[in-house]
Amino acid sequence: MKEISSAIQLIPLEHYIFLSVALFCIGLMGVLFRRNTIIMLMCIELMFNSVTLLCTAFSAYHSDPAGQVFVFFIMIVAAAEVAVGLSMVVMMKRNIDSVDINLLNRLKW
Amino acid sequence: MSALIITTVLGIILLYLGLTKNKAILAPAAITGLLITLFLSLKTWGHGSKYFHDMIIIDNFSVAFNVSMIIITILIFLFGINYYKRMELHVAEQYSLMIFALAGAFLMTSFSNLIMLFLGIEILSIPLYILAGGKKTSYRSNEASFKYFMLGSFATAFFLFGIALVYGASATFYLPEIKTYIAQFNGNLPPMLMVGLLFILIGVAFKVSVAPFHFWSPDVYEGAPTLVTAFMATVVKTAGFAAFYRLLSMGLLPLPAPLKKALWVMTGLTLLIGNLGALRQTNFKRLLAYSAIAHSGFIMLAVLSQHDLSASVLLYYTFVYSLATVPLFIIFILVKRASSGLETLHIFQGLYKKKPWIAVFTTILLMSLAGIPLTAGFIAKYQVFVLSISQGYLAISIFAILMALIGIYYYFFVVREVFTETAESNPIIVSKLNAALIIVCGVAVVALGIFVWNVPI
Amino acid sequence: MILLIILIIPFITGLSLLLIRNSAILKLVALISAVANLLVTLSLIFSASVSSYSVDWISFLGTKFTLGYDGISLIMLFLTNLLFPFIVLAGFKRDQNQTPILYALILFTQSALIGVFLAQNAFLFYVFWELALIPVYFILLLWGGEGRRNITLKFFIYTLTGSLFLLFGIIYLYQLTPGSHTTDFSAFYQLNIPSTTQVWLFWILFIAFAIKMPVFPFHTWQPSTYTMAPTQGMMILAGVMTKMGIYGALRFLFPIVPKGVLYWQNTVIIMCLIGVIYASVIAFRQTNLKKLIAFSSMAHISLMAAAMFVMNYYALQGLLFQVISHGVTIIALFYIVNLIGERTGTLDLSQMGGIKLRAPNLAILLLLVILGSIALPLTAGFICEFLMITGLFQQSVWFAVFGGLTMILGAVYMLYAYQRVMLGDLRAGFERIPDIRSLDYIFLIPLIIIILGLGIFPQPLFNMADESVYAMQNFLKPVADSILAIIR
Amino acid sequence: MVGLIPIINIVWLIPAFPLLGFLITGSAYKRLKHRQAGIIASAMVFFSFIASVVLYFVLRSSGQESATVTLFDWIAIYNMNIPFAFLIDHLSLTMMLIITGVGFLIHLYSIGYMSGDERVNSFFAQMNLFTFSMLLLVMGANYLVLFIGWEGVGLCSYLLIGFWFKNPMNNYAARKAFVMNRIGDLGFILGIILLFFTFKSVSFSEVFSQASAFQSGAPVITMITLLLLVGAVGKSAQIPLFTWLPDAMAGPTPVSALIHAATMVTAGVYMIARSSILYNLAPITLNVIIILGLATAILAAVIALRQNDIKKVLAYSTVSQLGYMFLALGLGAYSTAIFHLTTHAFFKALLFLGAGSVIHAMGGEQDIRKMGGLSKTMPVTYVTFFAGTLAISGIPPFSGFFSKDLILSKAFEHSVLLYIVALVGALLTCFYMFRLLYLVFFGEQRLPGHPHESPRVMTIPLVILSILAAFGGVLNIPSFLGGNSNFSNFLQSSVISKAPEEISHSTEIGLILTSLVLLSLVILLAYRTYVRKALVPAEEGKSIFFFNRLIERKFYIDEIYTEVFEKPFGFLSDFLFSKVENTVLDPAVDGIGSATSGFGTLVRRIQRGNISFYLFAMVAGILLFIIFILIV
Secondary structure, eight states, rough: HHHHHHTTTSOOOHHHHHHHHHHHHHHHHHHHHHHBBHHHHHHHHHHHHHHHHHHHHHHHHHHHHHHHHHHHHHHHHHHHHHHHHHHHHHHHHHHSOOOOOOOOOOSSS | OHHHHHHHHHHHHHHHHTTTTHHHHHHHHHHHHHHHHHHHHHHHOOEEEETTTTTEEEEHHHHHHHHHHHHHHHHHHHHHHHHHGGGOOOHHHHHHHHHHHHHHHHHHHHHBHHHHHHHHHHHHHHHHHHHTTOOOOOHHHHHHHHHHHHHHHHHHHHHHHHHHHHHHHHHHBHHHHHHHHTTTTTTTOOOHHHHHHHHHHHHHHHHHHHHHSSSSHHHHHHHSOOOHHHHIIIIHHHHHHHHHHHHIIIIISSSOHHHHHHHHHHHHHHHHHHHHHHTOOBBBBHHHHHHHHHHHHHHHHHTTTOOTHHHHHHHHHHHHHHHHHHHHHHHHHHHHHHTTTTOGGGGTHHEEEEEEEEHHHHHHHHHHTOOOSHHHHHHHHHHHHHHHHHOOOOHHOOOOOOOHHHHHHHHHHHHHHHHHOOOOOOOOOOOOOHHHHHHHHHHHHHHHSSOOOOOOO | HHHHHHHHHHHHHHHHHTOOOOHHHHHHHHHHHHHHHHHHHHHHOSSSSSSEEEEEGGGGGTTTEEEEHHHHHHHHHHHHHHHHHHHHHHHTTTOSHHHHHHHHHHHHHHHHHHHHHHBHHHHHHHHHHHHHHHHHHHHHHOOOOTTHHHHHHHHHHHHHHHHHHHHHHHHHHHHHSSSSSOHHHHHHHHOOHHHHHHHHHHHHHHHHHHHHHTTTTTTTTTHHHHSSSSHHHHHIIIIIIHHHHHHHHHHHHHHHHHHHHHHHHHHHHHHHHHHHHHHHHHHHOOOOOHHHHHHHHHHHHHHHHHHHHHHHHHHHHHHHHHHHHHHHHHHHHHHHHHHHHHSSSOBBBGGGHHHHOHHHHHHHHHHHHHHHHHTTSSSSHHHHHHHHHHHHHHHHHHHHHHHHHHHHHHHHHHHHHHHHHSSSSSOTOOOTTOOHHHHHHHHHHHHHHHHHHHHHOOHHHHHHHHHHHHHHHHHHHHHEEEHHHHHO | OTTTTHGGGGGGHHHHHHHHHHHHHTTTTTTTTTTHHHHOOOOOOOHHHHHHHHHHHHOOOOOOOOEEEEEEEEEEETTTEEEEEEEEEEHHHHHHHHHHHHHHHHHHHHHHHHHTTTTHHHHHHHHHHOOOOOOHHHHHHHHHHHHHHHHHHHHHHHHHHTSSSSHHHHHHHHHHHHHHHHHHHHHHHHHHHHHHHHHHOBBBHHHHHHHHHTTTOOOOOOHHHHHHHHHHHTEEEOOSSTTTTHGGSSSSSHHIOOOOOOOOGHHHHHHHHHHHHHHHTHHHHHHHEEEHHHHHHHHHHHHHTOOOHHHHHHHHHHHHHHHHHHHHHHTTTTHHHHHHHHHHHHHHHHHHHHHHHHHHHHTTTTTTOOOOOHHHHHHHHHHHHHHHHHHHHTTTTSHHHHHHHHHHHHHHOOOHHHHHHHHHHHHHHHHHHHHHHHEEEEEOOOOOOOOOOOOHHHHHHHHHHHHHHGGGGGOOOOOOGGGOOHHHHHHTTOOOOOOOOOOOHHHHHHHHHHHHHHHHHHHHHHHHIIIIOOOOOOOTTTOSSSSHHHHTTTGGHHHHIIIIIIIIHHHHIIIIIIIIIIIHHHHHHHHHEEEHHHHHHHHHHHHHOOHHHHHHHHHHHHHHHHHHHHHO
C-alpha cells in the first residue's frame, strides 16, 4: 500500500488535477455537443470517472483512505445511474423510435 | 436511525406485496409503515445520536425535517389511494420508489459528511428519475424523466467534482472539519477550494431548482405524473433545502464573501424567474412549477439570512408550502379528469358552481401560497422577511416583496378562474377521502397560520 | 372583553349565515347582528371605563392579540358599525344570487374592519388590513358588473402593492424595537428613528394608505372599481374602506415617523389638493352617475388627506368628523343611485331627466343627501369642511383656498348631476317609474337624520375624539418646534 | 329689566315659526290643499312678524340696546367656541321686521299668484324655509351662524329659481346663482377663518370689542374685510358676480320680490353694516367697496335701459340699487345703507309684486313691448306700481327720495365726482323706471286679450307695500327737513358709522333741488319718447348702433363668462379625464402591469424545451459564477 501511494506521488499532484479536469471537460463537451443519448450517457460516465481519478490522487497525496472509499460510492451510484439511464433510452427508443436528444422538446414554455 | 432502516425495509416489503397483485393493501401498508417511522422519529427527538463514524448525525434538525417529510408523504399516499386505483401495473413499485426516495431524503437531513450528502442526493434522485417516467407509454412522461435524469446526472457530476476539489484542499469529507479548515483562511480562500465549494452548492441548488439551474423543473413537473410532481415539489424540495441549510450551517458558515454574493445573485434570479415565469403561464402544472421556483427564492432568502430562527423558519416554510401544494395538485387532477385531460387554467372555471366547498378550499390553499394573512403561507413569508430585514438585507427584501406581489397576481388569476362561471358542465367527481383530505389540508393551513409554532432546532 | 365581542359577533353570524337557506330570514339575521353590534358599540362609547383585551399570540415574533382603542379608533369603529346595518339593509327585498355567501362575506368584512380599527399591534393590524380586502374582493368578483374579472384583479393587486410595502415597514420597525422585538404600537411609538431613515420610511408606510384612500395619483383603480361594484360592495369600499387609509396613516405616520411627515408634509398636501381639484373637475363631465360619485368621493377623501397632513387640532377634528359624515353621505348617495338605476335601467346622465316629476320624494331625499355632500351648513358636511379648511388655513392660506375650491366645484358637479337626473322634462320611457318605497325610507331617513343631526349637534363626536386628537397633534409638535429652533 | 330675560328667550320662536311651517308644508306636501298650505305658511311668517314686533317693544322697554341668547354650544373644541346664539339688537330687529313683514305680505300675495300651479305646497315650504334661513342670517350672534343663514338662503334661492324645473333654462339659472354665490361664500368662509385666527372668536361682540386694538389699515383687518367683501359681492350681486341675479328672474315672481329684491340680496349689505367696526379699520376695503358699488350701480342701470323683460328691468334695477347701498357702505354711512335697504325692500317688493300682477294678468307674458295701456284694466296695480316707480326714482316725498338723497349727499361729502356719477345713475334709474311704467301701463294695449285686475289677496299686499313705499321715508327724516334721523339714530347702537362730516343744510338743499330738476327732465324725456311718440323698442339685435347693441346684449358679460369660465372648465374636465386620467395615469399603472407580463413572456420563452439548451445554460451559469467568485 505504501509503495503504491509513493508511486502515485512520483507524479506531481498538478498533473492529476490537469488530467482529471481535462477528462471532465471532455465529458462535459460530449454532453453538450452530442445529440445521441447513449453517447451523452457515456460522457457523463467520463465526468464521473474524472472525479474518481481526482479523488484517488488526492487520497494518495493526503494518505487518507476516505477518498478511495468515496470512489467506491461513486462507482456504485454511477452504475445505478447508468442502469436507470439506459432503461430510459430503451423506453425512448420504444416511444419515438429514436435516441436523438433534441427530439425531446415537447415540454416547454 | 431506526427510521431510516425501517423506511428502507418498508420499501422492500412493498415490492414484495406488489407480487400479491392486491393493490388495496399497498397504501395501508405503506402508510402504516410510515406511521411507525413517524413514531420512531418522534421518539428520537431530543436524543441526538451519531452513526458511522459521525458521518450521520441525527439531531433535532433532522428529526424535525424527517417528521415533516413523513407527514407530507403520508398525505401524498392518502391521495394516492384514489389516484392509483386507475392504474393497473407497477403500483407497488411506485410506492416503494417514493419510499426509497424518502430514505434518501432522510440521509439528506442528517448527514455531516459530504459522502453521505452525495449518497442521500442520489438515493433521492434515482427513484425520482424512474418515477418521473412512470407512465411508460407517455411521450411527455418519458421526456420529463429523461430531462430530469440528464440534467440531474450532469449536475451530480459537477457536485462530485466539487466534493473532490474540496477534499483535495482540505483532506476531509467531514463538514465540521471543513469548517475549521476554511476558517483559517479568513475569507481569502484558495481558488480550488472556492470553486469546489461553489460546485457543491450548485449541486444542491440544482435539486431545489434555484435559478439559473432551474431549467429542468418546469418541464419535469409538467411531464411527470401529477402525484410524482407533487412529491417532487414538496418532499424533494424540503429535503433539498434541509440539505442546503445543513451544508451551510455545518460546513460553510460564515460564507466566504464571493460565495455569499453568488448565492444572493442566485436568490434574486430565482425570485425573478420563478415569478415572472409563472405570470403568463397557462398550464397549471407549470404554474405550480414556477411557483415552486419562486418559493425556492423565498426560502433561499431565509437560509441566507443566517439568523437563529433560520432553521425553524425553513422548516415552517417548507412544511406549510408542501401542505398547500399537495392538495392543489390533487384538485388539479380532479379538475383535469373532469375536463378530459386539459391542463390549462381554464379548466378551473365553474369549480365554484360545481363544488363550492372545494372551490373555497382551493382558494384558501392558493392564498396560502400567495401569502395572504391568516394562512400559514403568510406567516411563513412574514418570518422570512423578518429574517432578511433584521439582517439588514433591505434591497433584496423590497425586491422579494415586489416579486411576492407578482406571485399574488398569478395565484389570484387561478382564484378568479375558480370563481368564473362557465357554460361547460362536466361533473367533477371527488371521492370522500379526497374531499376530506383537501378540507383537512385547508383547515390545517389556516390553523397553522393562526397557531404559529417555532421549533427549537 | 367587550371589544372581542364586537369583533366576533359579525364573524360568528357570518359563519352561521352559511347554514341558512331562506334568504329573507338570512338577511334579517344579518341585519340583527349588525344592529346588535351597533348597540354594543354604542354602549362601549357611552361607558366610562376603558376596555381592552390582550392575549399572547405568536410570542417569538413579538405579536400579541391586543385590542384597544382611543378616540380615533372609536370614531372609526362607530363608523363601521353604524354603516353596516345600512349596508345589510341595502340588500333587502332585492334579488341577489347566493345570498348566504354574500352576506357572510359582508359580515366577514365587518369583522376585519373592526379588527383593523381596534388592533393595537401592528402585525395584528396588518392581518386585519389584508383580511378586510379578501371578502371585498370576492364580493366584487362574484356580484360585480361588467368587466369585473379584470377590474377586481387590478384593484386587488393595486391595493396589495401598498400593503406589502406596509408589511415591509412594519417588519423594519419591528426589528428596530429594543430587546426581544415586538410589533406593539406602543413600542413603535417609543422608537427614535434617525431622520434620514424617517424620510424614506415615510413613503414605505404611506404608500399603502395613499392607495387605499386613494390620493392622487394613486387613485386609478377607484373609478372603474366603483362603477362595476355591486351596491353593497361599493358602500363598503367607499363608506368604510377608504377610511382605513386615513386611520392607518394616523396610526403609523405621525407617531412613528414625525420627522418624515414634516419633511414631506407640504409635498403630500399639495398632492392631495391637486387630487381635490383634479377629481372635482373630472367629476363635472362624467356621464356615468356612479363614476361621478366616485370622483366626488375622491375629492372629499383627498381633502381629508390634505387636512390630515396639516396635523393641527381643527383639521384633525374636521377630518374625523368627515370620516363619519362622508361615510354616511356616500352610502346614502350610492343607495339612491342604485334606486335610480333600478328604476330607469341606466346610469347614464344623458339618458335621464325629469325623474322628479314621477318620483318627487326620491328627488327630495337625493337633494338632501347632495346638500350634505356639498357641505351646506347644518349638515355634517359643513362642520368638517369648515374645520378642515380652518386647519389648512393655519398651514397656509393657499392651501385653504385650494381646499375650499371643493365648496364651489362640489356644488358645480353635484347640482349638475342632480339637475340632469331629477329635473328637466320627463324622458320618454320614464312614465311608469315608481316613487320610493317604504323600505327605502327606512334606509334613507335615518341616514339623513344623522347627516342633519350631526350638522346641528356635532359636539358628541368632537368629545369622542377630543383627547386623542390632542395627543395626536402633539406627536408632531415637539419635532416641529425643535426644527423651528434650529432654523432660528 | 328683570322681566327681560325670560321674555327675550322666546326669540327662538321667531325662526321657529317659519321652520315649523316648512316642516308642515314640506312633509305633508302631498296631502295639504293648496290654500291650506298658503295659509299655514303665511300665518307662520305672520306669527314671526308679531313675535318680532313684541321683541322690539320688549327690547325697547328694557332699555337695553342688545341681547344675546345662546341656544346651545354648536362647536366647542379646543380654543374654538362657537355657540348657536342669536344677537338681538337694533340692526337685527330692523332686518327681522323687514323680513317677516315684507315676507308676510309676499306670502299672502303668493296665495293668489301661485294658485293654479300644481306644486304650490312645495313652493310655500321653500318660501318658509327661506324665511327661516334669512332670519338665522340676521339673528346670528356670530359669523358662523350668520353663515348658516347665508348658505341657507342661497339654497332656497337655488330651489326657488329652479322652481319650474321642467325648463332646463330655469335649472341653469338656478345652478348659476348657486355657484356664483358659492364663489362668494368661499371668500366669506375664508374671511371668517382668518377672523377666527385673528381674534380667536367669531362672535360679533368679542370680535368687535377686540378690534379696537388694531390700528386703522392693519393688513390683517384689510384682508379679513376684503374676504368678507367677496362673500357680500356674491350674495348681493355686485361686479363681477352680478350676472346670476337677472337670470334668477326665472323663478316665480314672488320669489323675485322676496329673495331677489327685498331680503336675500341685501344680506351682503347687512353683513358689512354688521361688521362696520372692522370695515372702519380698513380704508382700502372701503374704497374698493365704493368703486364696486358705483360701477355696479351705473353698469346695471345702463343695462336696464334697454331691457324688454319686465322682470329683467327690475332685476337690473335691483343690482343697481344694491350698488347704491354698497356705495353708502363704502362711504362709511352704514345706517344710510340699511335705510336704503329698508326703503328698497318696500318699493322693490312692491314693484316686483306689481310686475307679478301684470304678468298674472297677461297670462305669463313678460315682454313689455307686448303690454301697454294696462292702467285702465288694472287700476290698483297701476297706482301702486306708480307709487313704487316714484319711490325708486327718488321723487319726494316718497321713501326712495329720503334714502337715495342721503346717499348722494354722503357721496358729495366724499367727492364731487362721486356725487356726479351717482347722480347720473339715479337719473338713469328714473329713466328706465318711467320707460317701464309708460310702456306697461300707458298707451294702447298691444296684445289682444282681456287683462283683468288681480284678486284681492294679491292687491292688498300691493296696497300695503305701496303705503310703505310712499311713506317709509318718515322713518328717517333728516334734520334739515325738521326730522331727527330716527332710523339712523336707532341703528347707532349696533352700527358704528364713520365719523360723518356734517354738510351744511343749504348745500344739501341745493343738491336736492339739482337732482329734482334733473329728474323731472328725465321723466319728461321718457314721457316724450314712450308716451307721446309711443315708441316701442326694436327687436333685439336689430339696433344699428354698436353701443345700443352692446347694452342690449348686456355688455356681453354673460357670454364672456361662458367663454372664459364655463367652457374652459368643461374643456379642462374633458381634457383631464380623457388625456390625463385615461391616457397617462391609468395606462401608467396598467403599463407597469403589462411590462411585467412582457417580461413574464420573455422568461417563459427562455424555457425552450431543448435539453441541449438547458445544458448550455447550466454550463454558462456555472462558468459565469466561477468567474464571478474568482473576480469578486
